[in-house]
Amino acid sequence: MRGAVIHAPGDIRFETLDDPKILKPTDAIIRTAVTCVCGSDLWPYRGAEPTEHAHPMGHEYVGFVEEVGSGVTSVKPGQFVVGSFATSDNTCANCRNGFQSNCLNREFMSTCQAEYVRIPNAQGTLVATDGTPEEKYWPGLLAVSDVMGTGWWAADAAEVKPGSTAVVVGDGAVGLCAVIAAKEMGAERIIVMSRHGSRQKLALEYGATDIVTERGAEGVARVKELTGGIGADSVLECVGTAQAMQQALHSARPGGNVGFVGVPHEVAVDGQELFFSHVALRGGPAPVRRYLPDLVDRVLSGAIDPGKVFDLTLPLDQVAEGYRAMDERRAIKTLLKP
Numbered sequence: 001m002r003g004a005v006i007h008a009p010g011d012i013r014f015e016t017l018d019d020p021k022i023l024k025p026t027d028a029i030i031r032t033a034v035t036c037v038c039g040s041d042l043w044p045y046r047g048a049e050p051t052e053h054a055h056p057m058g059h060e061y062v063g064f065v066e067e068v069g070s071g072v073t074s075v076k077p078g079q080f081v082v083g084s085f086a087t088s089d090n091t092c093a094n095c096r097n098g099f100q101s102n103c104l105n106r107e108f109m110s111t112c113q114a115e116y117v118r119i120p121n122a123q124g125t126l127v128a129t130d131g132t133p134e135e136k137y138w139p140g141l142l143a144v145s146d147v148m149g150t151g152w153w154a155a156d157a158a159e160v161k162p163g164s165t166a167v168v169v170g171d172g173a174v175g176l177c178a179v180i181a182a183k184e185m186g187a188e189r190i191i192v193m194s195r196h197g198s199r200q201k202l203a204l205e206y207g208a209t210d211i212v213t214e215r216g217a218e219g220v221a222r223v224k225e226l227t228g229g230i231g232a233d234s235v236l237e238c239v240g241t242a243q244a245m246q247q248a249l250h251s252a253r254p255g256g257n258v259g260f261v262g263v264p265h266e267v268a269v270d271g272q273e274l275f276f277s278h279v280a281l282r283g284g285p286a287p288v289r290r291y292l293p294d295l296v297d298r299v300l301s302g303a304i305d306p307g308k309v310f311d312l313t314l315p316l317d318q319v320a321e322g323y324r325a326m327d328e329r330r331a332i333k334t335l336l337k338p
């Protein structure tokens, strides 16, 4: 089979790889229906994370079950399945507590920009749809495997409630999906921090009520202005930089909640400042598996359409261009078709 391999920053190649095999009875092999490039793939692509040796890439997927190990009974060959970027047995104590992305048997996906993928912990990880969904739903279901699940977690962690005010920091695919989540959870006012015209447009379509283009202290001042001088009930931090985290912490009201889902890079939180702010902070890799059945239903019923975050579709063999387009901000998110 063929798939994407990173050799060094900026160097993604589409290569012939060994076909994945069942290694454990709990594995399944899927044939990729569609996959994509994630904002977090840009960290190694830009050299912000080291690439010590060449390795496959990709952690977002939907596909058709090709083969299952002897311990997998929940899905069978031929079924269309959605999973999470973090695999889980869905039975251990952490899974039962709803934190499947911290499963005691967790394995992160990392080989999904390929024609076939081995899914560890398949029994607990994969959710089969009722029949094969129409192709128009595939991008939305693919979004559920990471960015939509992560946006949902941001809103959940920030405790968005009906009638509340939410601020979304970041207008990438996760930020845009966080707008969908805040809207679905009943936020009355959704303020999005964004400087890009096309992303603002989609944010408004998804339910944003206000756009703030300022950053840093000016951005915080603008949020305060829009929230009666005290800040927002919930802030959804969807970037992962020091500046975004400061923006988020300073935009929440005393007693408010910050959900942070951007993988932190050089983020430091001042303990004294946090103490005196009365702001609660919760983040981490999204427990997508907890939300999967619900989010799959919302996509297939047409209640939400997170698939619109894919504004570039390429054949899988042009994966390198998919990375380039996102790196150069010509695309929000690239969908790849095998």
Ligand SMILES: [Zn+2]
Binding pocket: 038, 039, 040, 059, 060, 085, 146, 147
């Ligand atoms: Zn991702």
Ligand SMILES: [Zn+2]
Binding pocket: 088, 089, 090, 091, 092, 093, 094, 095, 096, 100, 102, 103, 104, 105
């Ligand atoms: Zn578990």
